Amino acid sequence: MNPISKAEENHLKAIFTLCEESDKPASTNAIAKIMKTKAASVTAMIIRLSGKEPSLVNHQKHKGVRLTKAGKKLATNLIRKHRLWETFLVEKLNFSWDEVHDIAEELEHIKAEKLIDRLDEFLGRPKFDPHGDPIPDAEGNFTYRKQILLTELVKNQAAVVVGVLDDSPSFLQYLNKLNLVLGAKVQVLERVDYDGSNRILLNDQQEQILTNKVCQNLYVKTL
Amino acid sequence: MNPISKAEENHLKAIFTLCEESDKPASTNAIAKIMKTKAASVTAMIIRLSGKEPSLVNHQKHKGVRLTKAGKKLATNLIRKHRLWETFLVEKLNFSWDEVHDIAEELEHIKAEKLIDRLDEFLGRPKFDPHGDPIPDAEGNFTYRKQILLTELVKNQAAVVVGVLDDSPSFLQYLNKLNLVLGAKVQVLERVDYDGSNRILLNDQQEQILTNKVCQNLYVKTL
DNA sequence: AATATTTTTTAGATTAATCTAAAAATAGTA
DNA sequence: TACTATTTTTAGATTAATCTAAAAAATATT
Structure with missing residues (x-):
């Protein structure tokens, strides 16, 4: 076959x-x-x-x-390729995180295994892609990380943005505008019951109001 | 359509x-x-x-x-993509020139124009690929270069290897062994009538015997 | 439980890209 | 030029990947 x-x-x-x-x-x-x-x-x-x-x-x-086991192996390898190509596009070709999905969707079907090994090496064997999703290694193992949604972060606890749940271009572009990129430091100053909004301290500097919808789609890791 | x-x-x-x-x-x-x-x-x-x-x-x-004109435009763009990807594979992912053809054959069909623009930029807008073939620019213009086959080079005239006519893996691998890579300096010391062989001075150091078949497939540029 | 709704499968058709075998056109040769 | 050989096209079939419409199975609702 x-x-x-x-x-x-x-x-x-x-x-x-x-x-x-x-x-x-x-x-x-x-x-x-x-x-x-x-x-x-x-x-x-x-x-x-x-x-x-x-x-x-x-x-x-x-x-x-x-x-089946064989099907899972193939699927995992596809995800590996997709995420490595996304990383390449952002890290090396200066695409922004909202532009890379569709291109990686094409690139992931390129067959040569040696290519993906070399690409992995070239990128420094990254463990996470530009959206913070884990990149499985050649054996199919994902790196797990204790991350929570921003809605679950306790008040005043410092954390960094490590990923997004929703990776649609429109959400990602909105995050760009808010400066909510991977690695940004965040702290919840106040959760406002009145309208479900959240007062956030961003990078120890600016205060920002985020809706619950945004907070439900942002993964953070406590410091 | x-x-x-x-x-x-x-x-x-x-x-x-x-x-x-x-x-x-x-x-x-x-x-x-x-x-x-x-x-x-x-x-x-x-x-x-x-x-x-x-x-x-x-x-x-x-x-x-x-x-037609439209067909030529598409074909040229494909060649551009093929050669840029080959350059990427050799320059960035450390493939050798005999390994890249088949992989580039797949990569050239990736559609995103922005990808190829960025790749071109990332590679420093190269004018020639790893086999010495010209890479057309985004408008489809090839860079020409006065190059001749090694069989046509006059005796004792110094020249550098700039490309190959035959780019089959077996020929390229053979050239690797002989150290006849792009940029190598060559001079024909003697053409032997007896067996059609050529005595060559390589990089001002070693002498090397090359058959006519090899010389007919190597492009050089006089210094 | 009986019936209505939703989901899944089957049956049959379509399009792209290929094939083989036969017919038609072109080119090569005595 | 007439015959033969080669090349190209046509005709008809095949496979992958999709579709629509109808039948069958599972699920939900009175």
């Missing part, structure tokens, strides 16, 4: 993400939504993936689908 | 190369040979390419095919 195709890879990635998020088998509908296709197409693809040697997914009709 | 596909791009590149080489329309058979497909498939592809808006090729049945 031929080398794995881009469409197959993207389905694996979607299934991986869904199963990680919910710990339940991924539904055809949910996969179709991510892939921007229809449930019927997903069913066909699942059948093809489960017919691979070795099989990449386990599925029972109407019961959703999970990745 | 949708974005241009990888298969379409590769056909354009093949046609470009053939027409540049011979100044004649490219034949379906010749294209099929490069594409490793069959003439019938090429005919089908040509019909598709000529139906694009704007049309990418001009063809009359049984008379071969040429690129």
Whole structure:
């Protein structure tokens, strides 16, 4: 059975993400939504993936689908490639963090393993990408980090921004304007019950008002 | 009419190369040979390419095919991308010149124009790739250089190696062994009629015997 | 539990890119 | 020039990846 195709890879990635998020088998509908296709197409693809040697997914009709060990390995490697390319684009080619997703989405399908090894080395074997997401190593191990959402940070406790939950360009661009980039130091001065806003001290200097929506999408690590 | 596909791009590149080489329309058979497909498939592809808006090729049945202005623009841009990626692989990721062709063959199909602009900048807007081939600029202009084959170099005239005609891995690897890399200084000490070999002085130091075949595939520039 | 709603699968069709085999056109040669 | 050989095109088939519409299964609601 031929080398794995881009469409197959993207389905694996979607299934991986869904199963990680919910710990339940991924539904055809949910996969179709991510892939921007229809449930019927997903069913066909699942059948093809489960017919691979070795099989990449386990599925029972109407019961959703999970990745096998082999499928997980492939999905993890894709995520590794995606995040390394994003890092390259930001660190070396001066893209900003809101621009890199779509380009990395294409680059992640380049096959040569040696390329990704060398790229990893060139970048200094980074553990996190420009959005603060962990980059798995060549064996597929992620680095975990005790991080919390800014909404969970206790008042006056100092912390640094280490990542985002929502990585949509519009949110990232808004953060740019607020100077809320990775590494920024933050402290919650006050949580205002009245409108759910948060008074924040940013980099020990400026005060800033953040809505709960923003705080719910920012990961921080206490100092 | 949708974005241009990888298969379409590769056909354009093949046609470009053939027409540049011979100044004649490219034949379906010749294209099929490069594409490793069959003439019938090429005919089908040509019909598709000529139906694009704007049309990418001009063809009359049984008379071969040429690129239109629009087709040439696309082909040139592909060559630009291919050569910039090769340069990146060698200069930044420490690949050797015999390893980069196939990887660049994949990378050249990544679409984002901004990516290639930034890459060009990152590499310092190089004019030649690791094999000495010119890299067209964003407008499609190639830098020409008066270069000759080593077989044409007059006896005792000093010159530097600036490129290769044959860029097959086996030839490039052989050149590595002989220390005949880009920038090496060469002088022809003697052309031996007996066996068609050439006595060369390399980097003002070592003497080296090169066959005519090697000399016919090495471009040099006189000093 | 019976029925209605939603989700998933099946069936059948479409498009891109390829193939083989046969027909048609061009080129080469006696 | 007429015949032969080669090249190109046409015709018809195949596979991957998608679609729509309908059928079947699972889930939710009275």
